Amino acid sequence: MTTPEDITVESALQKSKRTLTASEYISSYFQRVRSGDLGSLPIIIGLIIIAILFQSANSNFLTPRNLVNLFVQMSIFTVIGYGVVFVLLLGEIDLSVGYVAGVSAVVTGQLLARPILIPPELQALADLINGGSLSYEVPWYLAVACSLGVATLIGLLQGGLITLFQLPSFIVTVGGQLAWNGVVLLLMGGAGTVNMRNPTIRGITQSFFPAEWGYALGAIVVIVYVLFEAYQYRSRSRAGLSVKPIPIVALQGLALGVMVFAFIYVCNQDRGLPFVGVLVLVLMAVLTYLTTQTKFGRYLFAVGGNREAARRAGISVERIRLMGFVMCSLLAGMGGLILVSRLGSVAPDAGGGQLLLNSLAAPVIGGTSLYGGSGRISSAFFGALVIAAVDNGMFLLGLGAGQRLILTAIVLIAAVIVDALSRRTRERSGIR
Amino acid sequence: METILELKGVSKSFGAVQALNNVDFRANLGEVMALVGDNGAGKSTLIKGVAGIYPFDSGDYIFEGRKVNVHGPRDAAALGIEVVYQDLALADNLDVVANMFLGRERLDRLGRLDEISMEQACIDTLSSLAVTTLRSVRLPVRSLSGGQRQSIAVAKAVMWNSKVVILDEPTAALGVAQTRQVLDLVRRLADKGLAVILISHNLHDIFEVADRITVLRLGYLVREMAVKETSYEEVVKEMTAGKLSHVPGMKES
Structure with a gap:
């Protein structure tokens, strides 16, 4: 029965409602790190080491021109990597993303390469959509819709097979990688290379914001961040819940501002802020919102963390898994659009080579767990930054493809070791 | 009866x-x-x-x-009807609030998870059940002791009238x-x-x-x-x- 003491004792929980001081906040952060909850710490340290190493070996590494190129290069496997985060959170894998991107690239490439000839029997259709002419120029948005539609269907097919027959995603998507490779070859129809000169699609990776626009966008980002934190602070303290100490918020805001403006300044020393860079960051914000602020995101983590608990909570586990695979393929399709934009052409090897492995390695290097239930969208961005920086830096040093592949492999293995060790530390620090 | x-x-x-x-x-x-x-x-x-x-x-x-x-x-x-299973059915990677509301999340007008109201309700329920040892409801469940986990599981079951x-x-x-x-x-x-x-x-x-x-x-x-x-x-x-x-x-x- 409830005794009077039970009611009057101030529980630890009620104490926790009161706001921490900045020093308490920092010490609780270090306590988390010591107990193995490393967050984004390893990746930031890794990036700093990489920057120092390559810059001291070749002073071209940190030049504006090289950095802008690097951001454009990494954008393809960053976006595909965002999709991979969805399946990794579920504790699954998707090994087909390379050629799903390839199919998407070839669909857009072929549709926009040259006008499509409408057969004379369909004159009525030509009258309807094309002013009577039999030579139809596909608008870029229709090509994009086709590419993303095909990618979505691929996701539905693979996810459907995996969830309906309870198949291992590893096998189904290995099969997918083969099949979509075949589809790429069929769509190419024996052609060696098909050029795609649509200015809008090319513009994704070839346009840059003017300097003032860049700073304005940077200012918007910082303002939105400050407003969000202020809103959070106000509504939480009104509700009597603990809030982040103001000095910490100010420090984080300042750090963000410095980073954003330094980034834009560097870009402006070259051609300006690349459009695709902004696209990648906006996508990161949208997908981060989806995974952390919505029911769907919460259920992704729940299914990946404890599928049985999710099922008992009434979550339709198979639907969430299906949606995860669809998101993964859809984002691979977007990666394919960036691919065709960058190359300006498609070839039978579209989506092959190192694309798949880079896309899978990026989120893992960035700290998303292969065991499911733990990770974040931004991990794909930071992991891709590491891969691109290592690759680019070694290229500047004049090292061949052999050495570059081996070093990228070492970075990947190191990241997985950090993941495994931090799991062990968590277990040893009494945390189950 | x-x-x-x-x-x-x-x-x-x-x-x-x-x-x-x-x-x-x-x-x-x-x-x-x-x-x-x-x-x-x-x-x-x-x-x-x-x-x-x-x-x-x-x-x-x-x-x-x-x-x-x-x-x-x-x-x-x-x-x-609510069940507290022997194996607790908590998702270790989620925090206490997320577990208490799993499958029944509250949303705000924009369809976003209403973390503030969920966190409040969670603290109220745990306090009313005299669960006094928990430091924060934002800790992942994997970091809690066996007794705390049991308390969370029971609180989760009785929270729903x-x-x-x-x-x-x-x-x-x-x-x-x-x-x-x-x-x-x-x-x-x-x-x-x-x-x-x-x-x-x-x-x-x-x-x-x-x-x-x-x-x-x-x-x-x-x-x-x-x-x-x-x-x-x-x-x-x-x-x-x-x-x-x-x-x-x-x-x-």
Whole structure:
């Protein structure tokens, strides 16, 4: 029965409602790190080491021109990597993303390469959509819709097979990688290379914001961040819940501002802020919102963390898994659009080579767990930054493809070791 | 006492194994009904059927006097039946708030998770249940002790104005003080007017908080009895050597 003491004792929980001081906040952060909850710490340290190493070996590494190129290069496997985060959170894998991107690239490439000839029997259709002419120029948005539609269907097919027959995603998507490779070859129809000169699609990776626009966008980002934190602070303290100490918020805001403006300044020393860079960051914000602020995101983590608990909570586990695979393929399709934009052409090897492995390695290097239930969208961005920086830096040093592949492999293995060790530390620090 | 949940002649088999055989069971509002039996007696099968994890093969499921069909955990939850499983069914990677609201998240006007209202409700519920050892409701569940995890699981079940709460071995992994807390909590739930079904191996716990005891053996109902009218020895005897009712072909001895 409830005794009077039970009611009057101030529980630890009620104490926790009161706001921490900045020093308490920092010490609780270090306590988390010591107990193995490393967050984004390893990746930031890794990036700093990489920057120092390559810059001291070749002073071209940190030049504006090289950095802008690097951001454009990494954008393809960053976006595909965002999709991979969805399946990794579920504790699954998707090994087909390379050629799903390839199919998407070839669909857009072929549709926009040259006008499509409408057969004379369909004159009525030509009258309807094309002013009577039999030579139809596909608008870029229709090509994009086709590419993303095909990618979505691929996701539905693979996810459907995996969830309906309870198949291992590893096998189904290995099969997918083969099949979509075949589809790429069929769509190419024996052609060696098909050029795609649509200015809008090319513009994704070839346009840059003017300097003032860049700073304005940077200012918007910082303002939105400050407003969000202020809103959070106000509504939480009104509700009597603990809030982040103001000095910490100010420090984080300042750090963000410095980073954003330094980034834009560097870009402006070259051609300006690349459009695709902004696209990648906006996508990161949208997908981060989806995974952390919505029911769907919460259920992704729940299914990946404890599928049985999710099922008992009434979550339709198979639907969430299906949606995860669809998101993964859809984002691979977007990666394919960036691919065709960058190359300006498609070839039978579209989506092959190192694309798949880079896309899978990026989120893992960035700290998303292969065991499911733990990770974040931004991990794909930071992991891709590491891969691109290592690759680019070694290229500047004049090292061949052999050495570059081996070093990228070492970075990947190191990241997985950090993941495994931090799991062990968590277990040893009494945390189950 | 008003009977809220009643099972009449339910059976369940898994392949060749007959886990439940024509069992009757009931739970009354304001009472703690203990469900006891040796390993393999069918206790878990019975509550999983009640919770809608899997349907009974045959028999009637009667809730508030009406025959109902329960096809899934959602159906059971809609009736007001909540289960705290032995393995707790918490997602280790999610924090306390996310676990308490899993599957029933509150959304704000924009369709975003309403973390503030969920966190408040979570703190209120835990405080009202005198869960005093938790440092923060934003810790991932994997970092909590066994007793804290049990408390979270119980709090999760009673948070939803439920009418029937089923607790599967709630004290099995707890120390003395924490067992005391959970038993107090169990009694408090019944005194608030809920029907509590308590599965336990620990007869000491049962005699302390239960009003009635249902004994199962080898998938059959042995007997239902009032705690006041029975003894330790009698319950043990029924659990291990009790006469099986309704056994086709078995002679009364």
